[in-house]
Amino acid sequence: MTLRVYDTRSRDKRAFSTLENGRVRMYVCGITPYTPSHLGHARCYLAFDVVHRWLEASGYDVDYVQNFTDIDDKILDISEAEGVDFSEVANRNIADYYEAMDAMNVLRADSYPRVTETIPEIIDMVSTLIDKGHAYIGDDGVYFEIDTAPEKYGQLTGQTLEMVRAGAGGRVEDTGSGKRDHRDFALWKLAKPAEPSWDSPWGAGRPGWHIECSAMSLKHFGEQFDVHGGGHDLRFPHHEAEIFQSECCTGREPVVGYWMHNGFVNVDGEKMSKSLGNFWTVSDAFELHHPLALRYALLSVPYRNPIDLTPEFLADADSHYERLVSVYGASLGADGESGADLAGASECFAAAMDDDFNTRAAIIEVQGVVASGAGADVAAWLESHAGDALGLLPSRDEVMSSLAEADSAKSEVAGKVESLLAEREAAREGSDWARADQIRDELAAMGVVVEDGPDGPVWHLG
16 A cells, blocks of 8 residues: 555645655654643654654655754743753753654654754745845844735645734734734744843844754755654744745745644543643653553544543553553463464555554554464564554563563562462352452552453453
8 A cells, every 4th residue: 555644735645755765754843841841742743753663664765854943932941940041941852752752662763953053054934035025124133024925825724824813822922013914934033131142133033933844854854854743733824934934935836745734632532721621741641651552542543533532531541551461471481373363454554654654544454353363473463563563562682581570570579479369259158248358458459450350360460
């Protein structure tokens, strides 16, 4: 099956093709590091991690760039409140991002450019836009003039910028009288007193938000590239502004072959936000869920759809993840074959991933293989599909070490557990249900889970 990818700009799934045969140039908008990473970040970068993984599994050489917006109003507000340099705020939250993503098996991008490292390229791009008549110098900075390219309105949203301006989430820049039109947006903002700044032909200042990604993608990929990703909320104004800037600067279009956007994260039916009190950092979530169980949950819904993280949904993902690791661990030591139709499962898995990276359908195939039970063949299949493609497995060494620890712990309590189980059976045969229940509670307090079956009780450590 041919890989098909949904492109926000054309509003359709299209057969995937690249500018250069066998190579994918992919740019994903990174975080503005003013707070620790949250579940919205996790959803985005897990989604594009899977895109990265599947493109490589499909034989592409992927050049993956993800930026950090390390200078921003919110970063400056926090640095001022704490009395520290803005770089300290950015650096600690970038470190938090790496730690969170590493824990969830997110592969590193090839490059992580920062805005503060790209100032010369940003200044060059702004200068070109001024020279071509697409930007002007105002009292407080330089602005892109929307009316110089009216045909580019609504490329990603299907609406005019005027219609959707109210939904821009506060990021449409309206800095005062310097603008000729309220729809124009800042390319360069003159510095306020005591703000960090860089020299430019228009005065000391710093970049506007939108120009940053245009300059960084142009620096790394040239005038056109294959994939640009980010959250659904970045379609407007950020990504539409990128289209204006990049295409007007270079004269080439489209600047991007496929615009990809992941859906929102909801918590108990409401969009995650600090104002609603349902805002989770990734580290908050790790206190309740294993990082890879959280990854399992976030990949259980196709990336373009919104996802609702209810307690029941997360508990179900925890259970599936534990079962996956359990069967994988048992398969590592298995001698025989499982009898599962692994060839059929592989075909269905690939068809799912080739259909715009449908991780939900792919995970269903993983669950089917897991349900077939352990086998030496299952271990290899899970490593390739659940591990390499979806990133859901710990390393083989981690699993083997965990199994060894579990076996050791089980050996230490085996004698006492078997004695209690025998006593429990005797109590049940004598209809002493109170004692039988008391023994089960004792076992539970030891961390022992008992499953009664037709061949008698089976136990394991929970």
